[in-house]
Amino acid sequence: MPKLDCPDCERGIAMHELETKTVAQTTGFETNYRCPFCRADFEDVGQLL
Numbered sequence: 001m002p003k004l005d006c007p008d009c010e011r012g013i014a015m016h017e018l019e020t021k022t023v024a025q026t027t028g029f030e031t032n033y034r035c036p037f038c039r040a041d042f043e044d045v046g047q048l049l
């Protein structure tokens with residue numbers, strides 16, 4: 001399973017370890033991701049793979 005590196009603490013995070021938050025917007029849905037280790041928020045997981 002691929003891991004991504006947190007942009008803040010640079011630890012490897014498995015996809016199932018990510019904390020996610022999805023919010024309904026007028027234009028669709030917006031999902032934010034959070035590192036379970038340092039609690040940093042980021043939006044685009046695709047760039048971190």
